[in-house]
Amino acid sequence: MKIKSLLVMGILLAVLALTACTGKEATDKQPSPNKGNETQKPTGKSEENRVLTIAMGSDIVSFDIHNHNNTSTEAVHDNMFNYLFKRDDNNVIQPELVDTFEQLDELTVQMKLKPGVKFHNGDPLTSEDVKFTLERVATDDTLKEFPNYKQIKQVDIIDELTFKIVTHAPEPSLFHRLSRLGSGMLPKKYIEENGWDHFLANPVGTGPYKFKQWVRDDRIVMVPFEDYYEGKEDEWDEVVFRVIPENSTRVSELLTGGVDIAVNVPPSDWDRVDKNDGTSMKKETSNRTIMLILRSTEGYPTSDVRVRQAIDYAIDDGSLAEFALKGGGIPTTTRVGPGNFGHNPKLYNTYNYDLEKAKSLLAEAGYPDGFEMTLHSPRGRYLQDAEVTEMIAGMLTQAGIKVNIEFMEWSNFVEMRSAKKNKDAYLLGLGNSMFDGAYSVDWYRAARFEGETDYKNDEIEELLKASASNMNSAEREAQIQRIEEIAAEDVPHVQLYQETINTGVSDRIVFTPTQDEMIYVPKIKRK
Amino acid sequence: MIKFLFKRILEFIPVLIIISFIVFSLVFVAGNPVALMLPEDASQEDIERLTVALGLDQPFIVQYGKYMLGLIQGDFGRSFRYNTDALPLVLERLPATLELAAASMVIAIIIAIPLGVWSATRKNTSMDLLATGGAVIGKAMPNFWLGIMLILLFSVTLGWFPVSGRGTMAHLVLPAITLGTGIAAEMTRLIRSSMVEILSQDYVRTAKSKGLRDFFVVYKHAFRNSLIPVVTITALQTSTLVGGALITETVFSWPGLGQLLIQAVNTRDMAIVQASVFIIAILVILMNLLADIIYRILDPRIKYS
Numbered sequence: 001m002k003i004k005s006l007l008v009m010g011i012l013l014a015v016l017a018l019t020a021c022t023g024k025e026a027t028d029k030q031p032s033p034n035k036g037n038e039t040q041k042p043t044g045k046s047e048e049n050r051v052l053t054i055a056m057g058s059d060i061v062s063f064d065i066h067n068h069n070n071t072s073t074e075a076v077h078d079n080m081f082n083y084l085f086k087r088d089d090n091n092v093i094q095p096e097l098v099d100t101f102e103q104l105d106e107l108t109v110q111m112k113l114k115p116g117v118k119f120h121n122g123d124p125l126t127s128e129d130v131k132f133t134l135e136r137v138a139t140d141d142t143l144k145e146f147p148n149y150k151q152i153k154q155v156d157i158i159d160e161l162t163f164k165i166v167t168h169a170p171e172p173s174l175f176h177r178l179s180r181l182g183s184g185m186l187p188k189k190y191i192e193e194n195g196w197d198h199f200l201a202n203p204v205g206t207g208p209y210k211f212k213q214w215v216r217d218d219r220i221v222m223v224p225f226e227d228y229y230e231g232k233e234d235e236w237d238e239v240v241f242r243v244i245p246e247n248s249t250r251v252s253e254l255l256t257g258g259v260d261i262a263v264n265v266p267p268s269d270w271d272r273v274d275k276n277d278g279t280s281m282k283k284e285t286s287n288r289t290i291m292l293i294l295r296s297t298e299g300y301p302t303s304d305v306r307v308r309q310a311i312d313y314a315i316d317d318g319s320l321a322e323f324a325l326k327g328g329g330i331p332t333t334t335r336v337g338p339g340n341f342g343h344n345p346k347l348y349n350t351y352n353y354d355l356e357k358a359k360s361l362l363a364e365a366g367y368p369d370g371f372e373m374t375l376h377s378p379r380g381r382y383l384q385d386a387e388v389t390e391m392i393a394g395m396l397t398q399a400g401i402k403v404n405i406e407f408m409e410w411s412n413f414v415e416m417r418s419a420k421k422n423k424d425a426y427l428l429g430l431g432n433s434m435f436d437g438a439y440s441v442d443w444y445r446a447a448r449f450e451g452e453t454d455y456k457n458d459e460i461e462e463l464l465k466a467s468a469s470n471m472n473s474a475e476r477e478a479q480i481q482r483i484e485e486i487a488a489e490d491v492p493h494v495q496l497y498q499e500t501i502n503t504g505v506s507d508r509i510v511f512t513p514t515q516d517e518m519i520y521v522p523k524i525k526r527k
Numbered sequence: 528m529i530k531f532l533f534k535r536i537l538e539f540i541p542v543l544i545i546i547s548f549i550v551f552s553l554v555f556v557a558g559n560p561v562a563l564m565l566p567e568d569a570s571q572e573d574i575e576r577l578t579v580a581l582g583l584d585q586p587f588i589v590q591y592g593k594y595m596l597g598l599i600q601g602d603f604g605r606s607f608r609y610n611t612d613a614l615p616l617v618l619e620r621l622p623a624t625l626e627l628a629a630a631s632m633v634i635a636i637i638i639a640i641p642l643g644v645w646s647a648t649r650k651n652t653s654m655d656l657l658a659t660g661g662a663v664i665g666k667a668m669p670n671f672w673l674g675i676m677l678i679l680l681f682s683v684t685l686g687w688f689p690v691s692g693r694g695t696m697a698h699l700v701l702p703a704i705t706l707g708t709g710i711a712a713e714m715t716r717l718i719r720s721s722m723v724e725i726l727s728q729d730y731v732r733t734a735k736s737k738g739l740r741d742f743f744v745v746y747k748h749a750f751r752n753s754l755i756p757v758v759t760i761t762a763l764q765t766s767t768l769v770g771g772a773l774i775t776e777t778v779f780s781w782p783g784l785g786q787l788l789i790q791a792v793n794t795r796d797m798a799i800v801q802a803s804v805f806i807i808a809i810l811v812i813l814m815n816l817l818a819d820i821i822y823r824i825l826d827p828r829i830k831y832s
Contacts, residue, residue, distance in 0.1 A: 059790075062609055069565055142580040144564060147573045200611070216609075216619070217790070218693060218782035244691055244780040246671075252678050252690045411795060414562040418574060448570060 050237040050526075052509070054519055055250045055259040059217045059243040063203035064196075065184040066137040066145045071433070072263070074181045075519045076220055076241050080120075081184030081205035084111065084130070085175055087516070091339035091435060093179050097125065097206065099161075106170040106471055107153075113161040117229040119187045120210040127163040131155040132188035134165065145182045148434070152177075170469040172476055176341065176436040208233045208522050217243050222521075239521050254279055254504045261511060261519065262504040267326040267384060273504040283328070283500045284513040288431040289335045289440075290382055292375070292392070292494040295424055297454040301373065302424050306365035308491035311425075313358035314399035315392055317351035321497050324387040329497035333488045335430060335440040337498050339515050342437025342480030347488050351496075358399040370400025374423035377405060378413045382429040383499050389427055420451045429499065433516070437480040438467060444487055455492035535816050543808060547598065550804045551591055551797070559583055560607055560795035581607065594801070603805070604798035608791070613798035617784065617806055623693055624783035627706060627775070628768045630699050632761070634707035635714055642711075643718025644750055648741075650723055659719065665712030670771050674705040674778035691780040702779040706771045710764050717760055721753035755825045762818035766811050 060076050061068035068074075086096040095101065101111040117125040137145050138152040151171045156164040167174060177183065185206055191199045203211050206229070209222035220241040224233045242259060244250040251269045254262040255276050265273055265281065273279050294302040294311065301307045317331035334347035362370060373396075377389035386407060393403035408416065416422055432439050442448065445464050446456035460483050467479040487493070503513045510525045561578045562569075578584050582593075597604055603613040646658035681701060682690040689698050725731065726749050734744045769785070776785035784803055791799035 062611070064610060067610055069569075141576055144577070147569065197611070215782060216616070217786045218780070242692065242780070243782075245786070246675075246691075246778050246780070248675050249678060249691045249778060249780060252683050255683055256686060256690055258690050411558065411563055411793070415558045418559070418562045418571070 049508075050235075051240060052236045052238070052261075052521065052524060053240045053242060053259040054261040055242050055244045055253055055263065057245055057247075057250065057264045060214075060220060060241075063200050063211075063214075064143075065181050065186070066140075066143045066149075069144050071431070071517050074433075075517060077181060077184060077205075078207070078518045079209040079222060079239070079521045080203065080207040080211060081181075082117070082207050083179055083181075083183045084185075085179035085183070087179055087435060089514075091515070093175050096179075097185060103471075104164070107168075108164050108166050109174065110158070110162065110164045113163075114229065115161060117206050118227045119185075119190065119206055120204045120225055121187065121190055122227070123187055123189055125185055125206055126160050127155075127157040129185050129188045130163050131157055132191075133186045134183065136186070137182045148177060148180075149182045170471050172467075172469065172471055172473070173434060173436045173438060176434045179435075180433055209239055212238070219243065233522050235525055236521065241519075251504060254506065257506065260506040260509050261524075263501075263519075265502045265504040267328055267502070269504075270326065270502065278507045279504055280507060282503045282505050282511065282513050284503075285330055285337065285515060286431070286499045286501045286517060287337055287339065287433075287435065287515050288382075288429050288499045289332060289337060290329070290385075290388070290427065290429045290496045290499060291335065292425045292496065293422070293428050293453060294455075294492060294494065295422060295453055296456075296492060300424055301365070301367060301371045303454075304365045305490055306361045307367065307371075308494070309352075310358040310361035310365070310399060311396065311401070312352050312491050312494045313354045313361065314401070315351075315395050315494060315496065316353045317496050318353065319395075320388055320391055324384050324391045325497070325499075326384075328383055328500045328502060330500070331497050333495050334484045335443070335493070335495055336432075336437035336480065336484055337515075340432060340435050340437050340440070342441070342477050342484070344481040344484045347484055355399060362400060367400070370402065372402040372404065373425060374404045374406060376413065376416060376422060376426035377407055378410050378427070379407045381410050381413075382427075383502075385427060385429075388496075392427075417452065422452060425494075435516070437484070438476070441480055441483040441487070444483065444492055453492060457486060457490055457492075460486055532816075532820075535819070539809075539812055542812060543805065546804065546808045547595070547801065548591070550801055551594060552587075554795060554797045554800055555587055555590070557795055560797065563794055564607060603802040606791075606796050606799045608794050608796045608799070613802040616799060617787065617802040620782065620784040620787050621806065623781060624769070624772050624776070624785060626693075626699070627702055627772060627781060627783060628765075630703035631707035631710060631768060631771075632764070634703050635711040635764075636761075638707070638711040639714035639718055643715045644722055644745060646715070647719045647722030647726060648745055650726075655719075659716065662712040662715040662719075665708045665715075668708065670705055670709065670774040671778050673708060674701070674775060677701045677705060678778075691778075693781055702775050702781055705778070706768065706775045709771060710767060713764070713767075714757065714761065718753060718757055721756050722749060725749045725753045755822070758825065759818045759822045762814050762821060765814040766807075769807050769810070 056072050056076070058072055060073040061070050063077070065077055065081055082097045084096060084098050085093050088094050097113055097117060098111045099114040101109055103109050113125060113127065113130070119125060134149065134152055134155050137143055137149040140146060151167050151169070151174070153166045153168045156166065158164065165174070187204050190204050208225055208228045208230070210225040212223050213219070213221040222239045224236065226232050244253060247264070247266050247269070250262045251265055251273065253259045254273065257278065270281050273281050292311070294308050296303045302311070321327065321329035321331055330349055331351035332348050333351060334344055336343050338345070338348060362368065375389060375393060377385060379386045389405055389407070393405050396403050417426070430440070430443070442464065444455060444457065444460045446461060449455065463479045463483050467476050470476040470479065488495070501513045501517055505511050508527055510527060511523070514520070559578060561574050561581065561583060565573055565577065582590070594604060601614070605611060606613050606616060609616060642658055646655045649655045678690055678701065681687045688700050692698055731744060731749055734748050772783060773785035773789055775781065776783045777789055784807070787799060788803040790796070791803065
């Protein structure tokens, strides 16, 4: 028995040791922890600590800049890849990799690249790379960014730095498209010589920081690119994007000085971050608007414009923003927020709330005693979404509308929309990475939502058609603004508020979140 | 013994086929992942285009047939989300999860053995009640809650351990305690009841009557015999460990299989879910086999049949 027991204990210990050793091997491959950044409180002065650590809520999807639809992935890519154009601090589109450009006709723009731009492997950026990059995303329909670039027909090379972009039809949004992720330049020669899998494991861009390491679901490490065309960034020796999905853990890392920036801090932790010595909350309006999408299909009470208006008047957006969101929202009656092309300031930072008017509109529509409706809502997708939905239900009840809330897990919610099984209303948040109002107001186009919302307004249809190919910028802006005004009156969607971006920041750095939710490291400085 | 092992290994095959079918069906029934891959404002046309491009428009039987054909050749398919082969991605994560599981098991053993034995030797005293009550609480505490509490106390307030991540031994302590506590509670109760039974046996009374010191009676005579069920149950805790790792890894940002699997389920990344469950199933089956072997070594009365 004694020998056998020893044998058994030996086997067990061997299994444990083996598994522990396997783990240790992998552990040794991890980057050494950021010692100055680990469990100590932030020192305030950071001369010796030139490592910037940023806590993200999710890992990047991949380094294929054309094959994801993920803002937090782009926030990381933004530091490694340059775009042809870029929005400045005032959201005005400015050339980035492009030196000069000229609109030759409605379908063609000629551009010349800045000289001396290099990829991280030393190859120069040329027109060949532009053609390779843009034609890939414009023709490969399996890529997730294809819908945003399929308008490009081809890229014609004139010389090493000069090229023409030709579109299938007049494309007023072309520059908006070229100032986002799809126009991040890929190295043609490097990819063709080494293959895609090699590129995805060892990505190369032209941006201020170059790739060092990616440990999936753990961290992405970058270092400054010595030959950056605007000069080497020397503020940080290393930038670490850490993946910390759990909100409370992310906040704890910030409080203990483990990270310098924590994204998406929930309202319940705002006070904790602000009261902690060495950290504070920074808030910025996002480009995401939360709304109720109403069903205008015949047979639904919401097919009557008066009922839709009544719902709008019964909801106190100000209270939603102040109480449910704890100040994390700005009421609006348009989805096209500031910074977007076509923004209508008259409809922003305002809302309709008049309970008596809501009741009288319902009575006019033939519902003096109200009616019963279903409101679908995701839970945990948007800031305080469940609280907002419950509060809306309470507000509508006061107007006489009995609301049956159906909370849904996100994938089921998406499935419901996809199968067009939505009932009277659902809560949705929509961003606009294009920063072009045309994409927001396209949600009123009848053909697009046939069977889902069935909303149709003839004037909006005409304006949408006219603005889609209008190369006159001023006219197009006026057309988009007019659509917003009609929609605010006709209420196919009840626009509620724009969410804020809520970021916890260490006092040792200077960082201001931006509306596009990018984390552009060259703008982050030590104090 | 060899015959027994051969027979058990052959039994793996139908089990793994059944598991692959169940997981494939569940992920299939959960719906089309394409809508989740695209942004909220994607058009129906975009959704349909990508569905066709990924072959997800084909009937269940065709998709499953293709999957099984790949599986026979060792190909688990490509991850939709990461656009890379699923199996290497899963295997890449395995060491982190095994490291956490091994450390949790060590912690569970360190807590459970002395506590279980101590509690059994003080049967029905207030100390025993305290220990068994503690075990019930340990088992009842949800991993995510315990994890967050440990972070708040030991990392935020006391600053003893890093909050999250993987890198040094210090990073391992809090997640291992979180995951190990539930298992320790289970083991404590098991050791206690096993010890209580053994301590009432005649040979223990004989040993005591010979005038042996309590320590020798308890640890040399009784404890060794009480280990038979404990050792086997410990091996069977693998599935509990993996289940607990899903939550613990998320709370502590531990880059293991659990985190990968949760992400994959959320995004309906079929290939990753399949590959992860497959690997976990193999681990659990192997540990069950190990438990069987250990049991037979410890207790020769059990025959290989």
